[in-house]
Amino acid sequence: MSVMRRWLVFDALLLAGLMLALPFAAPGGPAAAPAPAPAPVASPAAARQAVTLGHSRDGRPIRAIRLGDPAAPLAVLVVGCVHGNETAGRAVVARLARTATAPRDVALWLLDTANPDGCAAYTRGNAAGVDLNRNFPYRWQSLPRGTYYSGPRALSEPESRALYRFLSREGPVVSVWYHQHARLVDWNGDANVARRYARRVGLPAKIFYEAPGSITRWLAHTFPGSTGLVVELPAGSLSGTSVRRHADAVLALAREAAR
Numbered sequence: 076m077s078v079m080r081r082w083l084v085f086d087a088l089l090l091a092g093l094m095l096a097l098p099f100a101a102p103g104g105p106a107a108a109p110a111p112a113p114a115p116v117a118s119p120a121a122a123r124q125a126v127t128l129g130h131s132r133d134g135r136p137i138r139a140i141r142l143g144d145p146a147a148p149l150a151v152l153v154v155g156c157v158h159g160n161e162t163a164g165r166a167v168v169a170r171l172a173r174t175a176t177a178p179r180d181v182a183l184w185l186l187d188t189a190n191p192d193g194c195a196a197y198t199r200g201n202a203a204g205v206d207l208n209r210n211f212p213y214r215w216q217s218l219p220r221g222t223y224y225s226g227p228r229a230l231s232e233p234e235s236r237a238l239y240r241f242l243s244r245e246g247p248v249v250s251v252w253y254h255q256h257a258r259l260v261d262w263n264g265d266a267n268v269a270r271r272y273a274r275r276v277g278l279p280a281k282i283f284y285e286a287p288g289s290i291t292r293w294l295a296h297t298f299p300g301s302t303g304l305v306v307e308l309p310a311g312s313l314s315g316t317s318v319r320r321h322a323d324a325v326l327a328l329a330r331e332a333a334r
Contacts, residue, residue: 122177128186129237132202135191137237139184143177151329152184152242152250157208157290159193159200163308164253167321175326180333184245189238200224201234209286210235213293225288242294248332250294250303251325257283257307263295264302268328272304275324276317283307 124145128137155165168185177183188194192202199222200206209218209225210232218225230236249268260276261283262269273280283305285292291303306321313321 128241129233131190131192131234132232133192133195135195137186137189137191137234139186139241140172142171142175142183142185143181145182147177147180147182149180149332150182150184150245150247151325151332152186152245152247153325154186154189154250154252156188156194157190157252158206158254159188159190159196159198161199161253161255161308162188162194162197163255163311163313164306164321165194166313166318167253167325170318170322171325175322178326178330178333181329182245183329184247190234192234201232203232205232205235207232207235207238208290209288211239211288211290211293213288213296215288218287223286229288238290242290243297246298246301247294248298248301249328250291250301251306251328252291252303253306253308255308256310258309259283259307261291261305261307262302263289263291263305264300268302268331269304271331272306272324272328275327276306276320278306 122143124141126139126141128139130136153168153171155168156162165187168187171183172185175183175185190201190207193200196202198204203226204220204224205226206218206223209215209223210229212229215229216225217227226232226235230239251272259279259281260269260273261281266280270280289305291305294301294303
């Protein structure tokens with residue numbers, strides 16, 4: 076076969092391949108649309124994410140776990156420990172982290188401790204002796220050193236600033252903050268939310284007192300329509316039954332928020 080003839084055969088085969096690769100079209104009609112790309116499959120990891128919110132005064136990480144869709148329109152937050160010598164609520168957060176599934180349209184945030192230095196030392200305040208629940212900017216007051224030391228100014232502490240940034244971004248519609256030892260459910264926001272939680276866990280719903288510079292007062296002021304619960308647990312550790320009851324009550328509030 077001559078060189079010219081071999082080139083003609085090659086050109087014919089190439090043209091035929093190109094014609095087969097084109098989408099089929101009826102005579103005079105538009106070409107068929109290409110098949111759509113398969114829809115992306117959500118990674119299972121998207122339903123659970125560990126996030127470092129910041130670090131304590133002594134450099135310990137402040138870590139949270141998010142359950143559910145990161146783009147969910149609603150956020151619900153549970154905090155196991157704010158004062159380092161009031162740690163019973165951490166068991167509730169641990170149970171939720173092991174067993175819970177976030178309701179549809181809810182990102183469920185689980186924060187074991189907002190005060191890792193205080194938890195490590197078993198002290199109410201952080202490493203500087205500041206009560207983080209007196210260190211937020213809404214109606215902050217200068218309180219002297221001691222049990223309720225407010226710090227030199229609002230948001231003076233790295234733990235408070237990390238929480239402030241996180242809360243400002245997420246704007247939780249419901250948040251639950253565990254404390255001890257008053258045995259009641261206090262709230263800022265919707266009293267009905269507090270009463271439903273209190274009924275489920277067998278505690279009275281009762282306003283304890285309006286603490287200056289408290290986190291839940293700041294939340295209710297900053298996010299109208301939101302509710303922050305201060306759940307004052309009894310002294311000591313919670314029984315397994317109580318841990319389960321509180322975890323179930325949290326999930327019930329999350330489901331109700333999504334309705």
